Amino acid sequence: MTPLLWLLTHGRARWTTSQLGVAIAASVVGGGLLQLGGDVVGSAMLVLLLVLGVLRLGTPRTTSSSPSAAMWAMAVVVDLVGVGGLWASWMPDVQGSWLPPSWPHLLGTDAVGHDVLQQLMRAGRVSLVVAVGAGFFSACLGCAAGVVAGLRGGAVDAVVMRLSDGVMSLPLLPLLLVLAAVPPEAWQSLSTWSWPLLVLSAGLLATSLKRSAAGVLVGVGLLLTGVALAALSTTGSSADVVRLVVLLSAFAWVRTARLVRTQVQQLVHSEWWQASRALGADDRQRLRTLVWPHVQDVVWASFALDVAGAFVAEAALSYLGLGLSPPTTSWGRMLLGALQTLQQHPHVVVLPVLCVLGVSWLLHRLAEDIRTSLDPGSI
Amino acid sequence: MLLRVLGVVVTWVVVLGGLFVLLAQLPDAFDIARSQPVTSSTVRARAPQPPALVRFDHWWGGAPLARDGVRRLRFVVDDDALAIDDIPVGPAVPLTVTTWMQTLPPALQSRLRRETARFAGVDDEQLAFAVRRAAELDPVTSTTALQLLQRQWRADVTFSCLHGCRIADDVVRLDDDIGYVQVAHAQGPFVISVARRGTRAPPTSVVSWAPLHTQLGCASVTSDALVDGLLTSTATPVVLLQCDGRPHVVVVEDAVRWPPPRGPGVVDALAGRDRRGWGRSSSGALVADVLWGVDAICGDGQRDALEQCDDGNLVDGDGCDASCGTAHVDVGKRWATSSSRVVSTLTLMLPSLLLALALAFGTAGWSALRRNQRSSRAIDQLSSTMAAVPSLVWALMLLFGVGVGLGWAPTQATLPSPTSTASTTTLVGQRLAGLWLPWLCLSSLAAARYTRLLRPAFLDAAQTLPCVAARARGASDVRVVFVHAGRQVLPLFAALTVVALPQWLGGALLVETVFAVPGLGRLLYDAVLAGDHHVVMVVVLLLVVVTTVCTEGGRLASTALDPRLRASSTGTTS
Numbered sequence: 015m016t017p018l019l020w021l022l023t024h025g026r027a028r029w030t031t032s033q034l035g036v037a038i039a040a041s042v043v044g045g046g047l048l049q050l051g052g053d054v055v056g057s058a059m060l061v062l063l064l065v066l067g068v069l070r071l072g073t074p075r076t077t078s079s080s081p082s083a084a085m086w087a088m089a090v091v092v093d094l095v096g097v098g099g100l101w102a103s104w105m106p107d108v109q110g111s112w113l114p115p116s117w118p119h120l121l122g123t124d125a126v127g128h129d130v131l132q133q134l135m136r137a138g139r140v141s142l143v144v145a146v147g148a149g150f151f152s153a154c155l156g157c158a159a160g161v162v163a164g165l166r167g168g169a170v171d172a173v174v175m176r177l178s179d180g181v182m183s184l185p186l187l188p189l190l191l192v193l194a195a196v197p198p199e200a201w202q203s204l205s206t207w208s209w210p211l212l213v214l215s216a217g218l219l220a221t222s223l224k225r226s227a228a229g230v231l232v233g234v235g236l237l238l239t240g241v242a243l244a245a246l247s248t249t250g251s252s253a254d255v256v257r258l259v260v261l262l263s264a265f266a267w268v269r270t271a272r273l274v275r276t277q278v279q280q281l282v283h284s285e286w287w288q289a290s291r292a293l294g295a296d297d298r299q300r301l302r303t304l305v306w307p308h309v310q311d312v313v314w315a316s317f318a319l320d321v322a323g324a325f326v327a328e329a330a331l332s333y334l335g336l337g338l339s340p341p342t343t344s345w346g347r348m349l350l351g352a353l354q355t356l357q358q359h360p361h362v363v364v365l366p367v368l369c370v371l372g373v374s375w376l377l378h379r380l381a382e383d384i385r386t387s388l389d390p391g392s393i
Numbered sequence: 394m395l396l397r398v399l400g401v402v403v404t405w406v407v408v409l410g411g412l413f414v415l416l417a418q419l420p421d422a423f424d425i426a427r428s429q430p431v432t433s434s435t436v437r438a439r440a441p442q443p444p445a446l447v448r449f450d451h452w453w454g455g456a457p458l459a460r461d462g463v464r465r466l467r468f469v470v471d472d473d474a475l476a477i478d479d480i481p482v483g484p485a486v487p488l489t490v491t492t493w494m495q496t497l498p499p500a501l502q503s504r505l506r507r508e509t510a511r512f513a514g515v516d517d518e519q520l521a522f523a524v525r526r527a528a529e530l531d532p533v534t535s536t537t538a539l540q541l542l543q544r545q546w547r548a549d550v551t552f553s554c555l556h557g558c559r560i561a562d563d564v565v566r567l568d569d570d571i572g573y574v575q576v577a578h579a580q581g582p583f584v585i586s587v588a589r590r591g592t593r594a595p596p597t598s599v600v601s602w603a604p605l606h607t608q609l610g611c612a613s614v615t616s617d618a619l620v621d622g623l624l625t626s627t628a629t630p631v632v633l634l635q636c637d638g639r640p641h642v643v644v645v646e647d648a649v650r651w652p653p654p655r656g657p658g659v660v661d662a663l664a665g666r667d668r669r670g671w672g673r674s675s676s677g678a679l680v681a682d683v684l685w686g687v688d689a690i691c692g693d694g695q696r697d698a699l700e701q702c703d704d705g706n707l708v709d710g711d712g713c714d715a716s717c718g719t720a721h722v723d724v725g726k727r728w729a730t731s732s733s734r735v736v737s738t739l740t741l742m743l744p745s746l747l748l749a750l751a752l753a754f755g756t757a758g759w760s761a762l763r764r765n766q767r768s769s770r771a772i773d774q775l776s777s778t779m780a781a782v783p784s785l786v787w788a789l790m791l792l793f794g795v796g797v798g799l800g801w802a803p804t805q806a807t808l809p810s811p812t813s814t815a816s817t818t819t820l821v822g823q824r825l826a827g828l829w830l831p832w833l834c835l836s837s838l839a840a841a842r843y844t845r846l847l848r849p850a851f852l853d854a855a856q857t858l859p860c861v862a863a864r865a866r867g868a869s870d871v872r873v874v875f876v877h878a879g880r881q882v883l884p885l886f887a888a889l890t891v892v893a894l895p896q897w898l899g900g901a902l903l904v905e906t907v908f909a910v911p912g913l914g915r916l917l918y919d920a921v922l923a924g925d926h927h928v929v930m931v932v933v934l935l936l937v938v939v940t941t942v943c944t945e946g947g948r949l950a951s952t953a954l955d956p957r958l959r960a961s962s963t964g965t966t967s
Contacts, residue, residue: 180404183944185936187899188917189408192929195921326783330903333785334918349789356797363793371786378781 084379091373095142098135115361124362133343134365138373141344144258144328145377149321151238151263156270157313158235161305163271164278166228171275178268186265187330193261194336201257211240230301254338258331262324270316277309318381325377329370345369405937735935738912741828742901745835750890752836753843757882758874760844761851773848779841784834784900788907791834831908835900843889850885854878884955891947895940 113123121130163174215236222229242260281287281304290300331337332346348366356363756772763769795801854860855878863877864870902914909915913932920928952959 176400177404179400180402180408183895183940184404184408185895185898185940187902188914188933188936191902191918191921192933322781326785329783330785334903334906336921346785349785356793367786367789367793370783371790374783374786375778375781382777 084376084383088373088376088380091138091376092142095135095138098132121361121365122359124359130362130365133348134345134369137343137345137348137366138369140255140338140342141325141328141346141370141373144255144262144344145321145325147255147259148262148266148324148328149317151242151259152266152320152324153270153313153317155235155238155263156267156316157274157309158231158238159267160271160274161278161301161309162228162231162235164275164282165231165305167279167282170228174271174275178271181265181268184265187327190261190265190327190331191334191336194258194331208240208243211236211243215240228297230298254342258328258337262327263320266320266323270313270320273312273316274309277312278305281305281308315381315385318377318384322374322377322381326374329374345373402941405941409933409937735913735939737910738901738905738914741831741835741905741910741912742897744828745832745839746890746897748832748836749839749843750886752840753847754879754886756840756844757847757851758879760848761855761874761878762870764852764855772844776841776844776848779838780845782838782841784838785903785907787838788831788834788904791830792907795830828910831904831910834908835897835904838900839893839897842893846889847882847886850882851878854881857881884951887947887951887954891944891951894943894947898936898940 113119115122119129119131121134124130124133159174159178163171215233218229218236219233222233242264245256245260286304287300290304295303328337328344329346329349332344333349335347335350338344338347345366349363349370756776760769760772851874855874857878859881860873860877863873868877898914901912902918904910905912905915906918913935917929917932917936920932
């Protein structure tokens with residue numbers, strides 16, 4: 015994943031925020047995939063991110079000429095975790111548990127005999143994949159919903175906004191807790207709904223591709239929902255990760271939607287919009303040349319915040335023992351039973367805590383950087 | 394406004410309806426045991442048994458509630474001496490002790506059995522029966538790991554089924570007669586030992602009789618299905634018991650290995666465990682509190698310790714069923730349990746909320762006073778850094794640092810029991826001692842987040858005309874900031890509180906789990922783990938009610954606090 019990061023960061027004379035963001039996203043997701051084994055949804059996400067990165071679609075206009083310190087630090091963390099995770103294995107050392115730090119095990123072993131350093135690498139990969147994945151999904155969904163609401167107005171707008179009011183008033187963690195505890199078998203009954211949704215979205219996309227922007231976006235929204243429902247029922251080693259991504263993004267799209275809607279509403283009432291109408295531009299052209307450039311800054315800033323939020327939520331859920339099951343592990347999960355281990359083996363507990371703390375701070379810092387670099391007036 | 398409320402209500406209905414559908418159509422959705430292959434031997438093992446009447450009465454943060462009809466025995470086990478303190482009330486049926494006893498040395502075991510029988514007023518035969526039955530439990534399931542062991546040993550393997558767990562496909566370690574197999578459980582991975590048939594794995598984990606009852610969220614906890622010796626864990630001690638008649642694995646947080654290591658190791662292992670079932674007496678001996686209940690007669694109109702209720706009849710469906718409430722799920726009762734937890738959660742949340750608001754108001758105002766000075770910028774930096782700290786990490790850091798490291802606070806929030814007869818000051822003192830760290834944890838983080846939002850508001854408000862005018866009239870800086878600017882910030886303040894409420898409930902859940910406060914969040918967490926979806930639904934419903942009421946109340950408050958809003962809203966309606 016490092017070559018990809020290098021390519022994207024050194025390929026041009028000047029780096030932009032989003033290039034680095036995309037590089038980070040792609041390397042995290044790609045690294046996670048290599049570790050977790052192939053699965054359809056994850057591969058689709060990787061391909062999408064690669065395409066985004068290579069074509070530099072959606073590169074925001076930034077004012078910063080070089081990545082900030084937080085970005086460099088984040089890139090280092092991602093590389094460490096991405097490369098280290100390739101080497102890390104789940105197989106415990108049969109020689110025993112709680113081995114002190116020594117040569118083969120630089121940080122010792124845990125209760126079962128897993129190498130702590132390797133577990134940190136593997137865990138970090140999963141934590142970041144979940145965070146970036148959830149941020150990405152919620153950005154897509156929120157963007158589609160916000161643009162549709164802003165463009166169409168009226169009943170569509172009312173429905174989307176009332177829905178977002180409702181979602182915002184939900185106590186997030188308790189609900190996630192309950193949903194994460196529902197066993198995979200229960201989701202499978204839901205996944206039968208994904209096929210009608212997918213067919214519907216395909217039909218909608220096919221019929222409205224040339225004519226209606228709102229139709230396309232509703233199609234995209236339905237497609238994402240269908241994919242999410244299908245993803246909920248995946249089995250295999252990465253099923254937990256996919257499920258967490260879907261659950262987290264199901265609640266996180268709201269903010270993006272609201273922000274994007276406001277931007278689009280401003281745009282619709284602007285002279286540019288009237289000009290584009292006068293020039294006879296069709297919806298597709300307007301989406302590309304007017305709407306996306308207008309909303310992309312907001313989407314990027316919101317994406318960064320969502321990633322940070324999802325990271326923290328995942329850590330909390332995993333700490334509670336829900337969401338991920340072995341051999342998949344994350345930093346939050348490594349803290350399970352932390353209180354018992356603390357006294358005898360403090361480093362086994364303190365290191366994941368520091369990882370969660372540090373990366374959470376970095377992600378927030380990054381979000382702040384992206385926000386200020388996109389909006390110099392807000393400083 | 395109406396549409397907004399309608400939207401919120403509709404979303405709630407959809408979410409709750411979805412949850413109901415998801416849960417109702419799958420009555421055993423959480424019961425992972427169902428998806429496990431159950432062989433005939435399992436059925437035999439769980440065949441009709443004499444009612445296991447041992448139950449734990451309510452525990453409140455580890456302190457037993459002495460109620461009528463509940464016996465409490467205290468076993469003090471020294472090197473080879475045994476002392477029993479007894480608080481006898483009525484006849485008791487001691488099944489618990491037998492399973493616990495199997496982990497003791499044989500000589501002690503027989504003596505303990507004899508003593509127990511004498512104290513409890515039952516004959517020794519009953520105890521022996523229970524011991525035999527526990528030993529007779531059959532192997533239950535086989536997986537690839539077990540098959541691997543069988544191939545390598547060329548012999549049959551005994552294995553105790555762990556409900557709510559599954560076996561990972563690797564053998565961790567292989568000794569002559571014992572294999573260690575990794576097991577995945579909702580509480581984390583741990584290793585169990587698997588013994589060759591005909592041999593017995595050494596009993597290594599003795600489990601504290603911690604407030605299992607509360608933790609599991611089940612009406613009755615019986616441990617007669619405990620398979621001694623087969624459950625060996627190097628990571629997390631587990632105990633197999635029955636929760637409301639369903640087999641259930643509990644991973645107990647705090648366990649003592651038996652036999653204990655000799656020498657100072659014992660002291661280390663047991664230090665600070667006095668609040669739990671196991672503790673250390675002054676002589677260095679181990680102390681175990683074992684509670685058991687009396688035989689109860691259902692339908693005599695008298696609610697005994699073993700009964701959830703007793704309405705004087707044996708009719709189902711009248712709120713108290715024929716078995717006096719254990720099998721029957723009484724939503725009303727669940728509701729009552731949950732509402733008592735609400736009080737506990739509110740004790741946690743309200744003081745910390747007030748503290749956070751006061752802190753944020755003070756800090757933001759002070760920072761506005763010191764505008765453009767270094768201290769003001771420092772506050773800004775500090776608050777934005779703190780705002781990025783996840784509440785989980787903050788809670789753990791406080792717990793590790795202050796609770797464990799410095800030992801200034803209990804690592805478990807111990808609340809006084811509701812029936813405690815202690816004086817009011819003692820009760821308040823106990824509450825303070827048990828809860829100050831969770832309060833600090835919740836409020837410090839929230840204060841940072843609020844400060845971050847309030848500081849710019851204060852700075853802006855101090856520039857407005859009313860404040861300039863006040864200053865011109867000779868008001869002091871402090872008065873201008875805290876009274877005149879504060880008045881303008883107040884609506885934002887109210888709005889902040891409201892928006893934060895759903896998050897507060899989430900944060901409270903984490904803090905309750907980390908500090909073991911028996912609150913609503915903890916109840917939800919326990920119910921989710923125990924698979925008791927009735928409790929889950931009730932708690933979610935309660936959260937809905939609390940959140941909705943608070944959100945709408947806050948909106949009204951913010952309108953009431955802001956004359957401008959009031960004016961505009963009356964202007965539009967008229």
